[in-house]
Amino acid sequence: MLKMMIRTTTAATSSSCYCWSSRGMNCLHSNSTFLVFVTNYFAFFHSQPSKPIKSTRTQLEQPKRDLPKITNVEDAFNVFDRMLQMRPLPSVVRFNKILGQVAKLKHYSAVISLYNQMGVSRVGHDVCTLTILINCYCHLNQMGFSLSVLGKFFKLGLEPNVSTFTTLMNGFLLENRVVEAAGIFNKMIAGGNCQPDVVTFGTIIRGFCMKGNNRAAIQLLRKMEEGACKPNLVVYSTIIDSLCKDTLVDDALNLFSEMMCKGIAPNVITYTSLIHGVCKLGGWKEATRLFNEMVSKNIFPNVCTFNVLVDTLCKVGMVGEAEGVVGMMIERDIEPDTVTYTSLMDGFCLRGEMGKAKKIFGLMLSKGSMVNVVSYSTLINGYCRRKMMDEAMTLLWEMSRKGLVPDTVTYNTLLGGYCKVGKLGDAQKLFSEMQACGQLPDVQTYAILLDGLCKNRKLSTAIQLFKEMEGKKLDADIVIYNILIAGLCIAEKIESARELFFGLSSRGLQPNVRTYNIMIKGLCFGGRTSEAEKLLIQMEEKGCSPNDCTYNIIIRGFINNNETVRVTGLIQQMVEKGFSADAWTTELIVELLGKDKVDPALLPLMQNREL
């Protein structure tokens, strides 16, 4: 009964989060409601004794130990040195504890050098030591070394256990190698002597989620619920987060209430995922409800929770309000971090306010270690959007001088900028440079370059680049094909575009709305309007609904081909589906009306009435 009640409640509230679809005043109103709420929350927080939860927790978590707590690498090295000088040598367990703590601080290379010192001083090692070592190599993207440590187990006659295998699986996931991780998992299930535990399940479920395979993740969750190894908070939260990322917020909320019915209490991470999910869809009311709910349960929002709010406000253009939230964070001793400031900076960049963006960047620079590759890339992206390539390139040099390594994303941003301003030579030069610096181009890099080449009518270079990409075994996705098909259409090679389009399924790809729109536009451009109309029907049949772009494209296509007879019917169809003509199409239709070519009764149906 309770389960049903909660489900109903969730359904009711989550459906309300879809009520904002008209993004006008309503949305703004909800935004301010939300801000009022955040302000109230701070007032509530203010009335509480200062950080009540935190202080109790530190007391509770203080473990009994004779070694000082390690908070930095230097401490670790000192304690380690002292331990190495003790006679008799402390047990391997005590060394493991230090290694584990340093690993928790994410100083993976430090762990490896400490491990090497153990070797020199002839401290033995056990399964746990080697598992920590594997984990460190995994996080350093050195799977090869991880696997050679595994070899060491066998040489020393040690038997890897669940943790070892789970660590290895996680290592594969860090390299996006879900298949290999699943291989280990399946072997464990089949093997019998080393059964997966809840962490192993959580790891492979995360792998499925990474690949966007929520179904497989949920299937495994159901298996766990039936079996002996019950899912815990992490397992549920992993799937909830993945559903939120895929904007399946309703499913996420359902799983969330299901989890609570099983007596598993959510934490700040679960709530942050959900708030992020609903914010992405503009569900301010729902975000407020969740925020309210978590605070009422004494689960306090942290920097990440607030960063979600700051980022969302920035993305909808409400940077002023976002700044307000940051102000409140500071007031409440929640220290804004690099992510907070980078989001704000991005918000200003999106509005083209580069002066303000630069000011925040200056603030971050003055705070020392706050600036990272992402913050540089964000500012670079801002300059690229404004076509200020010199400023963008200056930042690239500046970051390199500071020892920050520009990554693929940084280069992609700059390549996009050069393509936008039509400087394809500079783009190509930078493309070679990034590879010389060891940054591997990804599918998006190729998409950016191909798009730039096609739009600048350099089709043969584009095709050459596409072949290069295939040679690198990068899997071309539908985006790449959309660019190529559009490029062929621009070059008036409609026949080749058709061939590529109809060959998509044989490459295991499904055309999306954009693909259809591109192809329909190309066919109209080539005067093949009846074929375009056939495609319009076909896309619907194949479960890919046309959007307002589709109709605008095809209507314009018919008008431009002087085939005005079919236009009236198409406009009717468009209006019936709730779409409207854009400014360009409307102009053409009004022009036709002047020539008595379409039914004047359709005029009031056009949305842009000012024309």
Place this chain on the structure above:
DNA sequence: TGCAAAAGGG
């Protein structure tokens, strides 16, 4: 003593 979950840039 070791292994899994949250937020930012194209």
